[in-house]
Amino acid sequence: MTDTIVIGGGLAGLAAAIRLAQAGQSVTLLQYGVGGLQLGQGTVDVLGYAPELVSDPFAGLDAYVGGHKGHPYSLFSPDEIKASVDWFAGLLPDLLVPGDGQNHRVPTALGAMRPTYIVQSSMHVPADVTSVAIVGLRQLKDFYPKMCAENLAKTSGWATSPYWLDFPARAGGVDSTATSYATDLDDPDTLARFAAALKKAIGNEDAVGLPAILGLRNPQVWSVLAEAVGKPVFEIHLGPPGIPGMRLTHELTQEALRLGVRVILGSKVIGFESEGGRISGVLHQQAGRDKVYKADNFVYAGGGFESGSLAMDSYGVVTETLFGLPLAMGQGDSGPLPSHEDLITGDYWADQGLFLAGLAVDSAMKPLDGKTAVYDNLHVAGGILAGAIRWSEKSGDGIAIASAVRAADAILDAQSAKQPRNEGKE
Amino acid sequence: MKNLSADIVVIGGGSTGVGVLRDCAMRGYSAILVERADLAQGTSARFHGLLHSGGRYVVSDHESARECAEENAIVSRIQPQAVELTGGLFVVTPQDDPAFGDKFLAGAQSAGVWVEEITPGTALRQEPRLNPGITRAFRVKDGTVDGWQLAWSAIASAKEHGAQVLTYHRVTQIHSADGAVNGVSATDLRTGEDVRIACSFVLNCAGPWAGDIARAAGCSPVEVVPGRGVMVAMAHRLVNTVVNRCIVPADGDILVPVHTVCVIGTTDHKVSDPDHLEIPRNEVQQMLDAGEVLIPGFRQARALHAWAGARPLIKDDRVSASDTRHMSRGMAIIDHSGRDSLRGLLTIGGGKLTTYRLMAQHMVDFMEEQTGNVHPCTTADEMCPGGEKGHNYLITHRLKDREADRLESPIICECELMNRKMFTDLLKAQPNSSMDDWRRQLRIGMGPCQGGFCSARVAGIAHEESAVDADRATGLLKLFLEHRWIGLWPLLHGDQVRQAALDQWMLHGTLDLDHVPSSKGVEPEVTKPKEPLVVPASDEGKKSTTEVKEGNND
Numbered sequence: 001m002t003d004t005i006v007i008g009g010g011l012a013g014l015a016a017a018i019r020l021a022q023a024g025q026s027v028t029l030l031q032y033g034v035g036g037l038q039l040g041q042g043t044v045d046v047l048g049y050a051p052e053l054v055s056d057p058f059a060g061l062d063a064y065v066g067g068h069k070g071h072p073y074s075l076f077s078p079d080e081i082k083a084s085v086d087w088f089a090g091l092l093p094d095l096l097v098p099g100d101g102q103n104h105r106v107p108t109a110l111g112a113m114r115p116t117y118i119v120q121s122s123m124h125v126p127a128d129v130t131s132v133a134i135v136g137l138r139q140l141k142d143f144y145p146k147m148c149a150e151n152l153a154k155t156s157g158w159a160t161s162p163y164w165l166d167f168p169a170r171a172g173g174v175d176s177t178a179t180s181y182a183t184d185l186d187d188p189d190t191l192a193r194f195a196a197a198l199k200k201a202i203g204n205e206d207a208v209g210l211p212a213i214l215g216l217r218n219p220q221v222w223s224v225l226a227e228a229v230g231k232p233v234f235e236i237h238l239g240p241p242g243i244p245g246m247r248l249t250h251e252l253t254q255e256a257l258r259l260g261v262r263v264i265l266g267s268k269v270i271g272f273e274s275e276g277g278r279i280s281g282v283l284h285q286q287a288g289r290d291k292v293y294k295a296d297n298f299v300y301a302g303g304g305f306e307s308g309s310l311a312m313d314s315y316g317v318v319t320e321t322l323f324g325l326p327l328a329m330g331q332g333d334s335g336p337l338p339s340h341e342d343l344i345t346g347d348y349w350a351d352q353g354l355f356l357a358g359l360a361v362d363s364a365m366k367p368l369d370g371k372t373a374v375y376d377n378l379h380v381a382g383g384i385l386a387g388a389i390r391w392s393e394k395s396g397d398g399i400a401i402a403s404a405v406r407a408a409d410a411i412l413d414a415q416s417a418k419q420p421r422n423e424g425k426e
Numbered sequence: 427m428k429n430l431s432a433d434i435v436v437i438g439g440g441s442t443g444v445g446v447l448r449d450c451a452m453r454g455y456s457a458i459l460v461e462r463a464d465l466a467q468g469t470s471a472r473f474h475g476l477l478h479s480g481g482r483y484v485v486s487d488h489e490s491a492r493e494c495a496e497e498n499a500i501v502s503r504i505q506p507q508a509v510e511l512t513g514g515l516f517v518v519t520p521q522d523d524p525a526f527g528d529k530f531l532a533g534a535q536s537a538g539v540w541v542e543e544i545t546p547g548t549a550l551r552q553e554p555r556l557n558p559g560i561t562r563a564f565r566v567k568d569g570t571v572d573g574w575q576l577a578w579s580a581i582a583s584a585k586e587h588g589a590q591v592l593t594y595h596r597v598t599q600i601h602s603a604d605g606a607v608n609g610v611s612a613t614d615l616r617t618g619e620d621v622r623i624a625c626s627f628v629l630n631c632a633g634p635w636a637g638d639i640a641r642a643a644g645c646s647p648v649e650v651v652p653g654r655g656v657m658v659a660m661a662h663r664l665v666n667t668v669v670n671r672c673i674v675p676a677d678g679d680i681l682v683p684v685h686t687v688c689v690i691g692t693t694d695h696k697v698s699d700p701d702h703l704e705i706p707r708n709e710v711q712q713m714l715d716a717g718e719v720l721i722p723g724f725r726q727a728r729a730l731h732a733w734a735g736a737r738p739l740i741k742d743d744r745v746s747a748s749d750t751r752h753m754s755r756g757m758a759i760i761d762h763s764g765r766d767s768l769r770g771l772l773t774i775g776g777g778k779l780t781t782y783r784l785m786a787q788h789m790v791d792f793m794e795e796q797t798g799n800v801h802p803c804t805t806a807d808e809m810c811p812g813g814e815k816g817h818n819y820l821i822t823h824r825l826k827d828r829e830a831d832r833l834e835s836p837i838i839c840e841c842e843l844m845n846r847k848m849f850t851d852l853l854k855a856q857p858n859s860s861m862d863d864w865r866r867q868l869r870i871g872m873g874p875c876q877g878g879f880c881s882a883r884v885a886g887i888a889h890e891e892s893a894v895d896a897d898r899a900t901g902l903l904k905l906f907l908e909h910r911w912i913g914l915w916p917l918l919h920g921d922q923v924r925q926a927a928l929d930q931w932m933l934h935g936t937l938d939l940d941h942v943p944s945s946k947g948v949e950p951e952v953t954k955p956k957e958p959l960v961v962p963a964s965d966e967g968k969k970s971t972t973e974v975k976e977g978n979n980d
Contacts, residue, residue: 039931039936040936041935041936049941108942109937110900110938110939111896112938112939112941112942139836141837142883144886146896147889147890147900150889150895150896151896151942155941155943172833174834174835174836175832175837239879239882239933239937240928304927305926307924308924311923312919312923313725313919314711314726314729314919344915345915346911346916348907355930390935391930391931392934392940394935394938396935
């Protein structure tokens with residue numbers, strides 16, 4: 001029996017678990033996969049496009065939410081979102097660099113300058129940089145420096161020059177993954193060899209852009225490299241598995257463990273028990289026999305369609321797959337969903353309505369059936385919330401953190417109303 | 427304006443056209459093929475992949491059945507790399523009349539098609555996912571065939587015999603003087619350059635578009651009745667043998683394992699415009715229901731992609747035009763010298779991909795009857811290039827190849843095991859081509875991720891190899907994803923929804939593709955003529971100007 005069980009090891013689940021553990025709760029985190037962070041770029045997006053480029057993600061939020069009824073951000077004030085995101089950045093001060101009220105712009109492998117609010121220190125590009133060497137690795141198939149450089153010249157204003165480095169992660173290998181490189185660069189000897197090769201390869205540009213492979217466990221790889229080549233070095237976003245996302249997952253998990261969170265990996269929550277309008281336990285799929293974990297409160301942060309928490313069957317019926325919760329198209333909507341024929345259209349570039357579908361919640365992040373909370377002690381956070389196309393807006397991380405903080409605080413508030421706590425929230 | 431000349435111009439780069447080109451070239455004629463898009467971009471790719479044993483026709487049409495049996499053996503021999511010898515089954519499901527099995531056996535015997543009845547238990551051991559309630563089962567020699575491999579290897583053979591090929595060229599006019607064809611005008615859709623080919627004979631093999639070509643020669647309308655068929659590819663081979671329902675041919679009665687997927691097909695609806703084939707959701711549902719009858723649990727399996735093809739049937743007054751399946755499968759050749767008093771033009775319609783070589787033989791024989799030249803047809807005797815290894819395609823062949831060259835070249839498309847060298851070799855051979863052209867030859871983006879992982883790599887490599895500039899590379903990437911979506915959205919459900927969400931995260935979320943500069947109009951609009959075809963006055967204004975929609979041919 002723990003105070004709270006958190007389901008899901010992505011950004012929302014880890015943030016909720018840490019927030020609750022910081023306040024002294026006993027927390028169990030049940031995590032099936034590797035967490036959603038490594039599917040993305042390992043930064044914290046708040047709002048990047050509305051749909052035009054956003055520079056201050058908090059300033060325009062009220063207007064944006066006003067025009068997008070049902071957006072998850074309608075549940076929060078901009079100040080609250082900022083406070084939650086700042087709290088999150090404070091968890092890992094060495095790793096995370098907030099944007100000081102403004103979005104950063106970080107290059108992607110295709111050569112876009114992607115807006116995001118918090119970057120990792122390895123991605124930060126000093127403002128005075130005007131020329132950049134874009135360096136690819138011959139054995140890494142997910143990054144093509146010439147294409148990246150040519151596009152960046154148009155999107156960033158930098159003068160860019162592409163370079164290839166012939167540096168197999170394994171001797172004789174021609175097909176090395178970002179993960180192999182990142183693991184290798186954690187090793188100081190390999191890093192020194194890499195730095196020497198890099199220095200030799202590039203010209204007199206102000207800075208060096210490399211694919212996001214700069215260390216998995218050693219967050220200082222980028223600064224060692226920068227020192228060795230004598231100029232700033234920064235990471236460029238690649239597709240999954242994303243090294244910066246793995247790095248962030250690792251650091252957050254370490255923080256959770258340090259705070260006493262019990263993390264149980266690799267098994268799926270496949271059912272639940274309830275009585276009197278409360279969840280009493282969740283059924284965890286385990287070798288031998290399934291096991292029921294009991295708790296006073298539950299935070300469900302299982303993610304969206306990409307994670308399998310939301311699904312659509314061959315007849316077009318959309319469901320939340322664990323608790324069977326009612327679905328809506330946005331906050332304040334009480335469902336039912338439109339027909340699936342209206343949720344998916346033939347225009348590839350349009351936002352598909354299906355991906356707005358999810359859960360509508362009350363102010364304590366409890367999923368609603370109409371205007372009533374379905375279970376009194378079930379709170380949700382992150383990608384499962386209805387009302388936003390996160391990949392288009394670049395808003396998924398802000399939604400995850402703000403909802404996780406709110407869910408955790410609602411649990412703590414309810415607890416302190418019952419019994420005064422000794423410790424403060426932070 | 428470029429001027430060329432040849433004995434014969436073949437119009438249409440589907441299986442019929444490439445077969446006719448090869449046959450002409452092997453008989454010693456100089457021949458040029460003109461195709462408005464890529465080879466096997468239309469009907470010859472938008473099918474289920476079945477290389478008929480003839481079993482499907484043993485009750486209804488003995489001649490077709492016999493031809494299929496013979497041609498199946500020939501194609502497997504001369505183009506082994508395009509064919510997988512899967513074998514086939516005809517099964518009587520609990521919904522079907524077991525007595526039809528007797529007609530089936532009798533029909534096979536008189537048509538000379540090899541059939542062997544086996545017990546349902548034996549069939550279930552061979553294909554354990556089959557409906558356990560089947561009451562009878564018959565083995566046949568069905569195979570599966572890759573329409574692109576078939577077309578490209580036939581073209582390679584034709585080129586060895588001196589033929590030329592102009593893809594992405596639209597025919598604008600067929601010229602004649604004194605009642606005889608004397609040339610063809612076409613436009614290179616990629617460069618805008620006009621080409622005039624002097625010739626003495628034109629063989630119209632444009633399939634569902636044959637009517638448009640006949641009009642370009644000023645002939646009275648040839649009525650082609652395109653029959654639209656919808657097919658659905660499942661992400662796995664639920665069966666390793668072709669499975670047919672042992673019934674009078676109907677919708678959704680064939681499940682074909684081809685490469686890494688299996689395909690259920692097909693529906694049949696008369697349509698007016700082969701350039702604009704819908705994939706109606708109700709027909710996708712119909713296919714899923716039909717799959718359930720053969721394989722219980724079919725709806726829980728991962729459906730990958732849907733497409734629609736147009737059967738190229740020339741209207742035959744003997745049957746109702748609303749029921750194209752029961753029109754003659756046998757080919758029809760229209761002789762325009764009698765019909766339109768225009769010598770030097772033949773139009774072919776109907777037929778089946780399995781019998782493409784025989785159709786070509788008939789057409790070229792017919793031409794020689796008119797010209798009085800006589801050369802023997804040798805297309806069944808000579809193997810096409812690429813088949814020298816002599817054995818048929820195996821599902822595991824790419825795995826074996828990648829095991830061998832894993833230290834030489836990285837795998838760019840993991841789903842279909844395509845490595846970088848395969849792609850850069852193709853780039854050298856066809857530098858000015860699109861991502862869909864590359865897909866048709868190498869199967870890029872046809873696996874479960876539908877291009878999510880590999881398409882950006884392919885764009886990067888094409889640019890790196892200087893085949894395209896950055897704007898065009900990104901433009902091709904965006905166009906490719908649009909085209910993949912055509913075959914995804916009408917059937918999106920289950921695990922493929924999850925994949926679609928992941929692909930959105932990768933390409934639009936992480937890589938921010940939407941904000942990468944790109945050129946528009948990277949590919950010609952093949953279905954929209956730059957200049958209208960020459961049409962009789964009465965038909966003016968009816969000419970279709972539909973937009974290009976391609977790529978829904980998994």
